[in-house]
Amino acid sequence: MTQNKFNSTELSLNAKLQILTLAYENKASHIGGALSIVDVLAVLYSSVLNYNIADSKDEKRDRLFYSKGHCCTALYAILAEVGFYEKTALDGFTKDGSYFTSHVNSKVPGIELSTGSLGHALSVACGVAIAGKRKNADWKTYCILSDGELNEGSNWEAILFAAHHNLDNLTVIIDFNKIQSFGRVEEVIKLEPLAAKFESFGFEVFEIDGHNHSEIFETLSGKKYTTQKPKVIIANTVKGKGVLFMENKLAWHYKSPSEAEYNEAINFIKSNN
Amino acid sequence: MRTAFIKQLVEEAEHNESIFLLVGDLGFSVVEPFAEKFPDRFLNVGIAEQNMTGIAAGLAKEGYNVFTYSIGNFPTLRCLEQIRYDVCYHNLSVKIVAVGGGYSYGPLGASHHTTEDIGTLRTIPNITVCSPGDPLEAKAITTMLCNSSSPGYLRLGKAGETIVHNELSLDSNKMIPVIEGKETVVLATGGILAYAKNYITQNNLDWGLYSVPIIKPFDETTLETLANKYPNFITIEEHQLSSGFGSAVLESINNLYFNKKIKTFPNLRRIGIPDIFIDYAGSQDFLRNEAGLRF
Numbered sequence: 001m002t003q004n005k006f007n008s009t010e011l012s013l014n015a016k017l018q019i020l021t022l023a024y025e026n027k028a029s030h031i032g033g034a035l036s037i038v039d040v041l042a043v044l045y046s047s048v049l050n051y052n053i054a055d056s057k058d059e060k061r062d063r064l065f066y067s068k069g070h071c072c073t074a075l076y077a078i079l080a081e082v083g084f085y086e087k088t089a090l091d092g093f094t095k096d097g098s099y100f101t102s103h104v105n106s107k108v109p110g111i112e113l114s115t116g117s118l119g120h121a122l123s124v125a126c127g128v129a130i131a132g133k134r135k136n137a138d139w140k141t142y143c144i145l146s147d148g149e150l151n152e153g154s155n156w157e158a159i160l161f162a163a164h165h166n167l168d169n170l171t172v173i174i175d176f177n178k179i180q181s182f183g184r185v186e187e188v189i190k191l192e193p194l195a196a197k198f199e200s201f202g203f204e205v206f207e208i209d210g211h212n213h214s215e216i217f218e219t220l221s222g223k224k225y226t227t228q229k230p231k232v233i234i235a236n237t238v239k240g241k242g243v244l245f246m247e248n249k250l251a252w253h254y255k256s257p258s259e260a261e262y263n264e265a266i267n268f269i270k271s272n273n
Numbered sequence: 274m275r276t277a278f279i280k281q282l283v284e285e286a287e288h289n290e291s292i293f294l295l296v297g298d299l300g301f302s303v304v305e306p307f308a309e310k311f312p313d314r315f316l317n318v319g320i321a322e323q324n325m326t327g328i329a330a331g332l333a334k335e336g337y338n339v340f341t342y343s344i345g346n347f348p349t350l351r352c353l354e355q356i357r358y359d360v361c362y363h364n365l366s367v368k369i370v371a372v373g374g375g376y377s378y379g380p381l382g383a384s385h386h387t388t389e390d391i392g393t394l395r396t397i398p399n400i401t402v403c404s405p406g407d408p409l410e411a412k413a414i415t416t417m418l419c420n421s422s423s424p425g426y427l428r429l430g431k432a433g434e435t436i437v438h439n440e441l442s443l444d445s446n447k448m449i450p451v452i453e454g455k456e457t458v459v460l461a462t463g464g465i466l467a468y469a470k471n472y473i474t475q476n477n478l479d480w481g482l483y484s485v486p487i488i489k490p491f492d493e494t495t496l497e498t499l500a501n502k503y504p505n506f507i508t509i510e511e512h513q514l515s516s517g518f519g520s521a522v523l524e525s526i527n528n529l530y531f532n533k534k535i536k537t538f539p540n541l542r543r544i545g546i547p548d549i550f551i552d553y554a555g556s557q558d559f560l561r562n563e564a565g566l567r568f
Binding site for chain 1 (some may be wrong): 318326328333336354358362363
């Protein structure tokens with residue numbers, strides 16, 4: 001089992017550079033949502049999750065479900081950084097015959113579940129968490145969702161279920177970057193008051209700055225947990241975080257950078273770290 | 274059939290600790306024997322079939338052989354994408370059990386007419402599609418699904434169906450001979466099997482009759498033998514004609530003919546629902562008649 005082996009700042013920096021490179025070289029989308037969640041992933045994989053790079057199915061591992069599968073580059077990059085596979089494996093990203101599809105693929109070591117259709121993974125995570133309860137297992141279950149994804153009714157079925165069954169071995173993380181596929185969340189289907197919604201459904205709720213590594217760690221480490229309820233971490237994030245001209249811009253849900261934009265973005269990331 | 278199913282599931286669960294049953298707030302006076310005996314492997318997830326199917330996938334990932342149970346369209350069409358992507362794409366051990374196949378719940382209205390399930394599910398890779406014709410077949414298929422580690426679909430009727438077979442041993446996906454005949458052979462799937470048998474015997478017809486409880490993977494081997502013996506085929510099912518059981522037979526006959534396994538293409542009459550909804554009440558037998566499910 002691996003834990004506490006990596007520096008989250010370094011992990012995040014390297015992953016951000018990789019996200020930009022993958023998007024640029026492969027003309028891929030969803031940079032914005034990858035940059036909004038990568039800090040949370042960096043903290044998870046540097047100091048929170050138990051995992052085994054030699055055996056990605058290790059029974060004792062924590063199970064992380066990545067429901068916002070379209071933001072695959074962030075997770076693919078982090079998994080390469082921590083050693084589930086060589087970074088060169090990412091050269092195959094979206095190429096003919098490669099398992100590195102542009103929505104996360106469970107054929108890739110370290111990916112629990114293929115996603116891409118929104119509103120699926122939380123139910124699966126609930127099933128895994130129930131199994132953990134029935135087996136008195138020590139491992140934990142995590143599920144990362146996008147904010148727009150909360151439009152899907154299936155998530156609310158799972159949220160009701162998790163609270164009813166006191167799944168305190170389940171932590172839901174919402175990447176609340178406030179922009180979804182075709183507009184701002186508050187304009188498309190408003191979620192606020194989001195924390196109050198989760199509280200009323202029976203979750204223990206934490207609202208954090210999803211780019212502040214110490215705050216992410218302090219929360220995900222569980223030190224603040226006081227109840228037997230399932231947890232939700234509402235990570236307030238910025239879509240396109242770290243690249244000024246991408247921040248809070250809907251266009252970067254779709255666009256891949258030109259050469260000039262790519263070079264500028266790389267400079268932003270390097271100079272901000 | 275549903276009684277045969279739950280009785281057999283309890284029996285299998287006695288010695289197979291991986292079996293887990295999820296219900297979508299249905300199964301009153303059916304599933305209690307399982308729930309009481311194996312409370313650690315039973316869960317009523319509520320009226321939430323998408324969630325039930327996702328939970329089933331999660332439990333299956335952790336080593337359980339999970340059965341989801343509800344009525345007709347609810348554990349199937351309502352959560353089709355969860356079946357396709359969470360269960361079948363990941364090839365997980367989830368068995369979907371639908372009660373009320375065809376017009377079993379006729380008087381309840383079109384919401385409860387389960388008439389597109391076979392066609393829909395059989396297009397999805399990795400899933401075995403089963404439609405037993407009597408309680409003995411339901412029992413045998415339940416055992417088979419309990420011992421399988423890939424996705425499955427079990428379409429049941431309700432309770433009280435006629436037992437068609439005197440005895441039965443299921444040999445993988447082989448179709449089951451009921452009557453041997455000449456010239457014409459009937460292939461039936463699901464609860465309408467009893468009607469087919471009665472019709473043939475009461476009219477003293479010299480027809481053969483085979484029950485096909487497993488539609489996918491289809492038993493092309495037996496079909497080849499039959500096609501070399503019988504020039505005339507009739508398929509009968511309580512399902513839409515489009516993409517259903519008869520379509521599966523037609524596809525397989527075409528495969529055999531194209532691959533030169535059979536010399537002539539048999540005459541094939543397909544009896545099924547002719548692309549209609551029925552918007553009025555009726556007993557199962559009445560609605561079968563209305564839909565033209567008659568020889």
